[in-house]
Amino acid sequence: MARFEHTLTGRSGAIGLNRDEHGVAHIHAESRDDALHGMGYCHARDRGLQMLFVRVLGAGLGSRWFESSEMMLKIDRYFRRCNFAADSETEYARLSSSARAGIDAYCEGINHFFDNEGIPWELRFLGYGKGYTPWTFADSMITGKVIGFVSLGGTQGEIERWIIDCVRAGVPTSALEELFPRGLAGLDLDLIRRLNIDEPIVPPELWMVPGLPWAMASNSWVIDGSRTESGKPLLSNDPHLEINRIPPVWYEVALAWPGHTAIGATMPGAPGIVLGRNERVSWGVTYSYMDCIDSWIEDCRDETYRRGDDWKPLQKRVETIERKGKPAETVTFFETDEHGTLFGDPREMPGLYLSSRWSCGVGTTAEAVTALIEMLEAGSVDEGRKTIANLNNSAWVFVLADVDGNIGLQMTGKMPIRAEGVSGLIPLPGWEVENDWQGFASFEDLPRGMYPENGFYVTANNNLNPFGKLKPITLNVVPYRAERIQELIENHVGKFTAEDMKRIQLDVMSTQARTFLELMRPVLEEIPDDPDSSRLLGWNGSYDYIGNTLGVDAFERFYFILFDEVFGKRLGRRALMHLRSETLMISEFFGVFDHVLLSERSIWFDGRTRDEVYRATLDRMVNERHLIPSFNREIWFRNILLGDKVPKFLGFDHGPIGRSGGRATVSQFQTGLVAGRSTATGPSIRMVVDMGRDGLESSLPGGPSDRRFSPWYASELSDYCSNLYKRISISS
Numbered sequence: 001m002a003r004f005e006h007t008l009t010g011r012s013g014a015i016g017l018n019r020d021e022h023g024v025a026h027i028h029a030e031s032r033d034d035a036l037h038g039m040g041y042c043h044a045r046d047r048g049l050q051m052l053f054v055r056v057l058g059a060g061l062g063s064r065w066f067e068s069s070e071m072m073l074k075i076d077r078y079f080r081r082c083n084f085a086a087d088s089e090t091e092y093a094r095l096s097s098s099a100r101a102g103i104d105a106y107c108e109g110i111n112h113f114f115d116n117e118g119i120p121w122e123l124r125f126l127g128y129g130k131g132y133t134p135w136t137f138a139d140s141m142i143t144g145k146v147i148g149f150v151s152l153g154g155t156q157g158e159i160e161r162w163i164i165d166c167v168r169a170g171v172p173t174s175a176l177e178e179l180f181p182r183g184l185a186g187l188d189l190d191l192i193r194r195l196n197i198d199e200p201i202v203p204p205e206l207w208m209v210p211g212l213p214w215a216m217a218s219n220s221w222v223i224d225g226s227r228t229e230s231g232k233p234l235l236s237n238d239p240h241l242e243i244n245r246i247p248p249v250w251y252e253v254a255l256a257w258p259g260h261t262a263i264g265a266t267m268p269g270a271p272g273i274v275l276g277r278n279e280r281v282s283w284g285v286t287y288s289y290m291d292c293i294d295s296w297i298e299d300c301r302d303e304t305y306r307r308g309d310d311w312k313p314l315q316k317r318v319e320t321i322e323r324k325g326k327p328a329e330t331v332t333f334f335e336t337d338e339h340g341t342l343f344g345d346p347r348e349m350p351g352l353y354l355s356s357r358w359s360c361g362v363g364t365t366a367e368a369v370t371a372l373i374e375m376l377e378a379g380s381v382d383e384g385r386k387t388i389a390n391l392n393n394s395a396w397v398f399v400l401a402d403v404d405g406n407i408g409l410q411m412t413g414k415m416p417i418r419a420e421g422v423s424g425l426i427p428l429p430g431w432e433v434e435n436d437w438q439g440f441a442s443f444e445d446l447p448r449g450m451y452p453e454n455g456f457y458v459t460a461n462n463n464l465n466p467f468g469k470l471k472p473i474t475l476n477v478v479p480y481r482a483e484r485i486q487e488l489i490e491n492h493v494g495k496f497t498a499e500d501m502k503r504i505q506l507d508v509m510s511t512q513a514r515t516f517l518e519l520m521r522p523v524l525e526e527i528p529d530d531p532d533s534s535r536l537l538g539w540n541g542s543y544d545y546i547g548n549t550l551g552v553d554a555f556e557r558f559y560f561i562l563f564d565e566v567f568g569k570r571l572g573r574r575a576l577m578h579l580r581s582e583t584l585m586i587s588e589f590f591g592v593f594d595h596v597l598l599s600e601r602s603i604w605f606d607g608r609t610r611d612e613v614y615r616a617t618l619d620r621m622v623n624e625r626h627l628i629p630s631f632n633r634e635i636w637f638r639n640i641l642l643g644d645k646v647p648k649f650l651g652f653d654h655g656p657i658g659r660s661g662g663r664a665t666v667s668q669f670q671t672g673l674v675a676g677r678s679t680a681t682g683p684s685i686r687m688v689v690d691m692g693r694d695g696l697e698s699s700l701p702g703g704p705s706d707r708r709f710s711p712w713y714a715s716e717l718s719d720y721c722s723n724l725y726k727r728i729s730i731s732s
Contacts (some may be wrong), residue, residue, distance in 0.1 A: 008041060008112065010034030011105065017042065022726050023704040023712035026254045032376060033105040035255040035262075036271050040109025044135075046705040046712070047251050047268035048113070049120040049641060051135075051143070051254035053268060056082055056128065058142035060321065065128045068323040077331055080319040081341055084145040087362045088138035102373040103137055106271040110135040120706070122641050127324070141365045143269030148394025149358055155588055157293040157356055158473065160425055162585060164354070167192045171570055179592050183425040183474060191429065195352050198344050217478070217588070217668055217681075218286035219505070221458040221485055222399040222407045229495040230692030233401035236501040237275050237284025240668045241684035244635045245604045245643070246654065246714055248702035250274075250685045254730050255376070261730045262376045263696055272372025273363050274688060277696055281378045282689040283388065283400045286459045288447075290395035290413045291423075291471040292359040294437070295312040296339040296430035300346035300353050305336055306431040307669070312337070314346070317331050325583045338437075339430050354427060359414040359440065360394050368393035371412075381406040381450060388412060388442035395419075395472070397447065397459050401691050409457045411464060415441040415472045445469040458485045460666075477589050478591030480511045480664035487511075488666075498697060501688045504666060506723050512664035513555050515540035515598065520558075523614045532557070532621055543662035543669070545633050556620075561624065562597060562617045568605050580672070587670055587681070590663060632671045634658045635680045637702065637717060652708050657721050686725065695729030 004016030013030035015038045020026060025046070027038035043051060048267040050196070056065055060079035062072045095103065111134045119132050166176055167189060177184055218239040225231045239248050250265040253273070264276010275284050287383050299306040303314050313334040322328045334342045340357030367390035378384040381400045385408050388398050395413030400406075416437040418424055428435040447467035449457070462482035488504050489496075517536060524533045534555040539551025563586075568576050579586050586593065600610050608616075636655030638644055646652055661669030661682060671680045686699040703715035719726070 003716060004028070008038060008109070015041075019704075019712075020254075020728065022728070023715055024116055024252045024254060024438045024728055025704065026730070027256070029255070030360075032257055032260065033101050034371075035257045035376075036102050036373070037105040037109035037112070039253055039266065039271065039366050040106040040111075040135075040257065041113045042253065043251060043266070043268040044110045044113035045117070046707070046710075049112075050247060051139075051269045052119060052128070052132070053640065054143055054146055055135075055139050058146040060319070061131070063326075064322040064324065065123075065131050066126055068326045073321065073323065073329065076321050078203050080321065080331060080504075081333055082145070082149065083317070083341075084142045084149075084361075084548075085138040085335075087365075088136075088141050091141065091363070091365040092137045096370060099366070099373055103140065103271055103369055107135050107137065107140070108649045111179075137369075140270050140369070143267065144365065144368060144393045145361070147267060148360060150722040155585065156289070156291055156449060156475070157295070157358075157506050159585055159635065160293070160295055160427075161354075162579070163426060164192055164195070165196070165575075166571070168195075168197075169572070169575070172603070172655040174624065175570060178596055178599075178602055178604065180423075181423055181595075183423040185421050185423060185425050186428055188297075188429070191265055191352060192427070195297065195354055196344050196346075196349060197354060217461045217481070218284045219460045219462075219481055219485065219666060219668075220284035220397075220399050221456060221489070221504075222284070222401050222409075223456045223489065223496055223501075224401075224407045224452075225405040225691075227455045227496055228690075228692070230690055231405075232403065232690065232692035233282075233405060233407050233409075234496055234498060234501050234691070235277075235282045235284055235399060235401045235689040236505060236687070237286075237399075238505050238667075239275070239285065239685045240681055242679055243682045243684055243701045244637050244678070246637050246648060246652070246678040246702050247704075247706040248684060248700055250700065251704060252685075252698065252700065252728065256726055256730050260377055262409045263728050265358075265687065265698070265728065270372065271369065272376060274372070275685075277689050277691075278376060279403075281375075281381060281384045281400060281402045282696070283375065283384060283398050284687065284689075285396050285398050286461060287477060288395045288397040288411050288413060288459075288464065288473065289461055289477050290411065290415055290446075291425070291474040292395050292413055292416070294339075294416065294418075294424050295354050295355060295356045295427040297427050297434065298336060298339065298342060298353050298355050298430040299351075300334075300342070301350035303334070303347060303708045305346075307338075308431060308433060319377075336430065347490055355430060357437075359416045359437070360392060364393045364414055367391070380404065381408040384408070385410040385448060385450075386443075388403075389446075389448075392443075397464060399457050399459060401689070403691050405691075406450060407452070407457060407460070408448070409467060410443070410448045411446040411468065411472065412443065413446070413472065415446060415470065417441055417470075433481070441470050441472070454490075456489055458480075458482050458489070460485060475589065475592065478589075478594075478664065480515075480591075481666050481668070484509060484511045484666050498688045498690045498693075502686070502697075502723075502725060505683070505686050507666040508543040508660045508662070509666075510541045510543055510662050512594065513539075513543075513662070516555070516559070517541060519610065520614055523611050524677055526615075527618065530622070531620070533618065540657070543660055543665050545658045545660040546647065549633070557621050558617060561620045562614070563593065565613060565617050565620065566597060566602075566619070567593065569606070570604065587663065587672065633660075633669075635671060636678070639708070640706070649706070654714055654717055657717075659721070688725070696726055697725040697727050699723070699725045 008015040029035040210371040264273035371390040460482035634656040639652040705712040
């Protein structure tokens with residue numbers, strides 16, 4: 001009989017818990033539900049701080065339990081507006097009996113630990129011990145929606161709001177159409193200029209919170225057995241999230257119950273494995289950039305809004321935000337039946353207001369929880385695609401592989417069906433019924449596939465619309481990483497191994513830089529004596545931390561000034577700096593802007609050619625060197641709650657550590673100050689699965705535990721930064 005470090009009592013028998021040599025939790029149980037009980041227990045044990053921190057913030061309770069600052073009040077208002085748990089009772093009732101048993105067992109495991117061991121000391125110190133209540137389905141719902149909306153879906157709404165701001169600032173429609181081709185049909189300039197707008201979609205204060213998993217981009221690809229040494233598929237995944245935080249976003253587990261095993265990365269607070277494998281199927285995930293959020297212009301007066309020739313009462317939701325040591329604040333939100341929540345208070349002034357709705361916001365959690373749990377026992381790629389398609393609490397795209405040699409692709413998400421010609425990028429009159437959503441797409445009409453002719457699928461936030469009957473992606477997504485991965489796969493000599501997949505994951509060649517360098521070359525050759533020109537001419541586009549960093553620095557300075565040279569005059573330099581320092585919009589959607597920057601001619605060039613714009617930029621590089629921020633390749637990994645707040649010798653923070661990569665490399669790396677907080681995004685986990693072998697290989701930027709004095713606090717950080725992988729397989 002196996003010996004375990006710890007044993008729990010489950011519904012079907014004993015649950016055995018072990019750690020492997022890397023601290024990864026191994027859970028052996030007599031049933032799937034008992035395995036989920038063990039997962040919940042391990043999540044609470046090793047990531048209780050992370051889970052409860054997100055729980056408090058996602059419920060809009062930060063002012064009550066953490067601090068009563070104005071910053072926290074704005075964050076609470078934001079989350080109260082989101083109202084993530086509004087339909088928790090309805091969604092729980094919609095669960096199948098099997099899924100309900102699974103989520104109940106998971107919550108029981110969490111509460112088993114907290115009831116017996118208590119909540120983390122940091123939260124007790126803040127006073128949250130008095131407010132702690134047992135973990136429920138609603139808390140897992142909040143966790144999933146914080147990840148799906150705050151970290152991902154909300155950025156789509158942010159860029160849509162930015163389009164409105166540009167119109168109101170007088171940016172010509174023709175200039176915006178270059179940034180968003182075919183996306184501005186139906187734009188009514190007069191209505192947008194008359195909007196009453198007094199609050200941002202995403203408050204800058206939200207970016208200051210270090211405990212939320214900010215997302216940027218991801219890579220995932222799968223290669224069928226005809227191209228591999230093992231004769232079985234290879235699958236690779238590295239989601240790009242904020243990495244300069246301890247603990248890391250992901251938590252790895254290995255599960256075993258009669259007839260089944262499952263290994264992979266989980267999101268603490270949610271049941272199931274998000275990326276990983278079972279004994280027959282593996283799956284990896286990226287964000288799809290499906291357009292799931294829209295805005296409308298509402299005509300409001302006397303707490304009513306116009307629909308056709310009629311006026312309907314606005315729904316009024318009153319929230320009370322309790323504040324530590326300060327009077328509570330009452331906030332009122334007004335909602336429409338069709339278009340979500342208003343921005344602003346129409347009682348103050350009748351007129352036009354903006355409303356917004358996230359399609360994944362309600363009516364999705366029951367299916368999402370069911371999908372996560374059922375994937376643990378999926379038996380084939382086809383079964384896995386049909387199962388994971390229901391993970392629609394946000395918009396994802398999965399690649400899958402199975403032991404029979406099949407590979408597949410499936411997009412998930414609740415895609416709104418819009419009227420013909422409506423892109424979803426701009427707000428339309430809410431009183432015109434034809435502008436309403438007309439239902440939601442079937443997963444069979446979304447991008448999906450099996451048996452690709454070329455033997456592989458690549459997803460790296462690129463445009464996957466050609467794989468579907470419908471076109472769910474409306475923004476120009478960045479193709480650079482996908483192009484580079486495809487290039488490396490197509491040019492590979494011989495059969496692929498897991499080591500080849502790792503080399504692709506670690507690649508730091510920027511196709512963005514190569515594209516710009518090719519166009520810049522004629523201008524650079526005109527000024528060969530300039531040091532920066534010489535550095536750029538001698539640089540191959542590689543963002544290697546220990547390589548030609550002078551070439552990287554020169555290109556980053558060029559790119560920074562080029563942005564200002566092209567967009568600064570029309571958008572305003574202050575507005576441009578706000579986008580850089582207070583939002584993640586440029587970092588995430590820089591492909592939208594590159595579409596203009598790489599054009600031979602553009603309205604944004606003010607009558608100049610591309611060569612003339614590049615030459616002006618190179619001239620400014622010499623004269624404005626002192627104004628350009630340096631490209632930072634060193635970061636500190638900081639504790640999500642106490643980072644930079646306690647002496648460094650206590651070991652809560654680790655660094656500085658140098659990193660390779662750039663915004664457009666497969667191994668992505670971006671740094672910056674967002675709302676005054678230092679952030680860095682990159683591979684939040686690297687995973688490689690060979691379906692010809694048991695287990696998987698992975699690399700995590702941190703360790704399993706968020707307990708500073710645990711040996712597993714930052715146990716993998718050194719290996720991660722040295723690009724080393726570990727193997728996880730089911731232990732006895």
